[in-house]
Amino acid sequence: MNPFGHFQARVVEAVDALVADGHLPAGLATDRVAVEPAREDGRGDVSTNAALVLAKPAGTNPRALASLLAERLTALDSVSAVDIAGPGFLNLTVDAGFWYGCLRHILDVGRTYGDSASGGGEPVNVEYVSANPTGPLHVGHGRGAVVGDALASLLEKAGYAVTREYYINDAGAQVEALARSVHWRYRESLGESLGPMPDGLYPGDYLIPVGESLAQRDGDRWQHAPEADWLMPIRQFAVDEMMALIREDLAALGIRQAVFTSEQALVAEGGVDAALRALEDRGLLYTGVLEPPKGKTPDDWEPRPQTLFNATRFGDDVDRPLRKSDGSWTYFATDIAYHLNKFLRDFNSMIDVWGADHGGYVKRMQAAVRAISDNAADLDVKLCQMVNLLDGGKPVKMSKRAGTFVTLREVVDAVGRDVFRFIMLTRKNDAQLDFDFARVTEQSRENPVFYVQYAHARCRSVLRLAAEDLGEDAVEDSALHDADLGCLTNPGELDLIKQMAGWPRTVESAAAAHEPHRVAFYLQDLAALFHLHWTKGKDDARLRFVQSDDRQLTAARLALVRGVQLVVASGLDVMGVEPVEELR
Secondary structure, three states: OOOOHHHHHHHHHHHHHHHHOOOOOOOOOOOOEEEEEEOOOOOOEEEEEEEHHHHHHOOOOHHHHHHHHHHHHHOOOEEEEEEEEEOEEEEEEEEHHHHHHHHHHHHHHHHOOOOOOOOOOOEEEOOOOOOOOOOEEEEEHHHHHHHHHHHHHHHOOOOEEEEEEEEOOOOOHHHHHHOOOHHHHHHHHHHOOOOOOOOOOOOOHHHHHHHHHHHHHHHOOOOOHHHHHHHHHHHHHHHHHHHEEEHHHHHHHOOOOOEEEEOOOOOOOOHHHHHHHHHHOOOOOOEEEEOOOOOOOOOOOOOEEEEEHHHHHHHHOOOEEOOOOOOOOOOOHHHHHHHHHHHHOOOOOOEEEEHHHHHHHHHHHHHHHHHHHOOOOEEEEEEEEOEEEOOEEEOOOOOOOOOOOEEHHHHHHHHHHHHHHHHHOOOOOOOOOOEHHHHHHHOOOOOOOHHHHHHHHHHHHHHHHHHHHOHHHEEEEOHHOOHHHHHHHOOHHHHHHHHHHHHHHHHHHHHHHOOHHHHHHHHHHHHHHHHHHHHHHHHOOHHHHOOOOOOHHHHHHHHHHHHHEEEEEEEEHHOOOOOOOOOO
């Protein structure tokens, strides 16, 4: 149950009642009515803008309408007071019994708390990573992988039907360079002394075992063969090997995507031709000459007639070419075909997670999706900014294995999957992120991973110790559900319950905004409240969770602890992080 959704429904009911009684005109649209946490301490628990957004269409002033609504809302059993603030905001003070009901609900549903039907089962395609299969993943890929995977989990929790997808860029010059690089390593494995690898190939040591594997499979079959004979079979072998490596890297992060779509297969099946025919049928292709690029004009630029997509009609800055000077398709043309393929698979909602260097590509791709779907589909692109790798504040040197960068697997092996995943979500995706090996592994409140995990571990410790003192039956969920929660009268206890009650709203709002980092922020706030209350109990024995002379109060407080533990675990589930039972 989302408490804020509950009160939004009550506010709308109050509006409908005023309409029925003739106090308001019929036909008022209530879709802009919002209910959210009160913004100021001491000014209630929840606030609504209903009077502000409805006053003008109702032909009245906000405070007058607020007075009418306040009269209706005050009559609710769960509301103890309604205050009109400023130009017409309504602040509702909610009875403690309502919050106790929220805690009892958490104990009933466990880690599924926060599950929502707000998505209505809408199909959503989340495509992430999609790195060129030319080498191991680096840390930037890892950030996109975590953002995409956590977003997919968040959408699932909010009730969407999510497909996790990887687009294999296995066509084009980069993959041919990969094939030549593997052929070079293959010849080396057969004993040839070739000297330094030529420019334009991939020099990383990760291709040495690939060349050896090819030699084991095919012997010297390709050693002296002309390139025309070996390029295609070795290219496919190399892509398969690289994708196996990428899947291993992703599995180390706990990521397993359901669909892998091949660019090469899409082209071979006529996908690009079909996409361009669809655009041509809509009158969106023409032959024209583009203006020269802004800034310094490249030496190879020439004003020549090209097949252009009328992207400006759909919000792009300029129209876009679809064929290169050699007659081959541009990358944009194949990407249009791929997104048409998604649309034909019934995905009207698409989310792509890209690296920051693709920022200039967003408008044209969004324009293309609107064009090929007749404005029926929507593409949201999440750009992930750079990750700066540090150790004690000093930049980390590049990897010997990859040759040019630190591999994702090296970082995950060094700090662990859960630490990596959590840290990647502590900033919004479009903000740069510092990943300091020393900071992310230290046990201090400055480390958000430790701080949140410590809250979960502390909860488990309290429950274990209580079981030792009072018996296992005392901490069973059934016993805690039946506890007299009315004993929880301390402001800190009520603050914790209210924070937990906000988890479903966080799920729904973060899913609607496609912002999984909000989950990390929420968990840090909940952990901070719990640690604060725990510390107060350390100084004041009356606030401790276990009161040996008061079993009734102890049961209620253990229910509170169990609730915190379940909500933290629910949030970590969305992030793909395993809650820890204890920290050493």
